[in-house]
Amino acid sequence: MEKILDKLELWKDIFIKNIPNITIALVVLIVAYFSSRYMSNLVNRAIGGKIKQKSVRNLVSRIASAVIFLLGLYFAMTILKFDDTLKTIVSAAGVSGIVVGLALQGTLSNTISGVVLSFRKNLNIGNWVETNDYAGEVIDINLNYFVIKEADNNMVVIPNKMILESPFKNYSLTTKMRIAIECGVEYGADLEKVEKLTKETITNNFNQKKLEKEVEFYYTEFGDSSINFLCRFWVDSENALEKLKAKSNAIVKIKQAFDAAGINIPFPMRTLEFVDDNKLNIKEIAKQKVSAN
Template identity: 40%
Template sequence: MQNWMQQFNNSFNNLTEKLEGWVNSIVVAVPNLILAAIVLAIGIFLARYVNKYVQKIITRFSDNRSVNSLISSVFTAVFVLMVIMIVLSILQLDTALQSLLAGAGVAGLAIGLALQDPIVNLFSGIMMSTKRSFHLGDLVESNDFFGTIKSINLRSTVIETLQGQEVIIPNKITYQNPFKNYSTNNRRRIDLSCGVSYGDDLEKVRDLAIKTIERSVTITKGSEVELFFNEFGSSSINFTLLFWIDDYRQKNYLKAQSDAIIAIKKAFDENDIMIPFPIRTLDFGIKGGEKIADALPREVTAGRINNHR
């Protein structure tokens, strides 16, 4: 009985000491708890202003609302994470903080490997938006697709081809591969290829073609119409006619090209300048160069003559 009472007293004393220690720890930690709560409240209050301020700055460099919202959210999350780390330090929970960071690092590595392509597409979209490489409605050629940009989101770029189809290209591929933007300078150059016969006066051809384009097509002010003879073809001397127009849209580009072809053809016809075309010579018989009547058997030729009679 005596032993039992002694054990009970020892257990009670241990419990009392632990409770006193806990109470003392809480009393000692009260200032830290109050300070941590104040820091956390201020951090949460400032996070709203950080979000708005970052978004205001990014808007100067990017027109993509979804990208702007994402970047501002990332900065806000980083700010809140720093506040949490400060709060844990005030509460002297450094060991828990280290464990938390280690766990977050392992989890982040695993998530990063699993979502590698989406993350690359995401940051590629952000880079394209901040660099202002192109905008909605621009006429571009990317990855062998030619059309206008319909939308740019966090994962892909949507191009509407001239035939009306929508092509969805991941931002990673768009950003890493070369692309052409026909809308940047708001003008395009037309390269028109043609040929004239060997008997024509090439200087006359050059002067006539240049004057015809200047009066038939509205070219860019201050630019020149250029013509270069580039090869001796099998049946013609070929040249390329170059001129600029103040319109990047494909419809107007094709119209200017069509008007130029019509005007050149009409001017050449009026000035007896020939645009030659390939001529095929058909040879009959083994030796070649024989007339068709001589190549066919006499019976067949005679039968055809009698039938005509």
């Protein structure tokens, strides 16, 4: 017990003796912390006009911030006279680096992948992408993971390695998207009139002339209750949500145009035949919708 008390007394004397150094070291760490944050913002603004990719700007600013903080940490350890300890750590890092590298192989792979992704010109923060069965807006690309904000406002965090090794679809690389709508009309309809009306409806509501595109219209098959067709057209869009809204609007406009022109869109119906009082014969038939007349 006396040895423990003597040791504690010795540590107390050392602590009191080094209070000025500890105070200076803490001040250096605090200054280094705020300086690193300021340096991050400064670098981001300085290279903002030269580097358009936000992911690259973020990467460079984070590296600059880390360098400033590490320098502050080094000065703080020097003030506390931990030079020998620091040299020992650096020397041991070379020996243990291989072991740590093997243990952190997945993490290092994600870090390298994050650097590669940051410099890719076809992928940037703010783009709407689809990859690994997820689709959404790219929120962040850092050294460990890739963050996507889905349409339902959920955040998806994906390791960088998976993004780099998997195909992805970037909707933001082009400003135009093609939409395909499948529909059917009754067998008694005037097919030429249907085609003309559909093309006019799409052209008038989605300005195909401005996009320098033409509406495509093709009859595809004789269905059970209708003659089916495929209509394809282009819209100004950079993400899947805008495409979905445009498709919904097109369906509404086509339906309104068909109703105004008296063109029916048939649908399968079930007919029940009562043979007698005790038996019921059910037939599944495809019957066209007819008017009340």
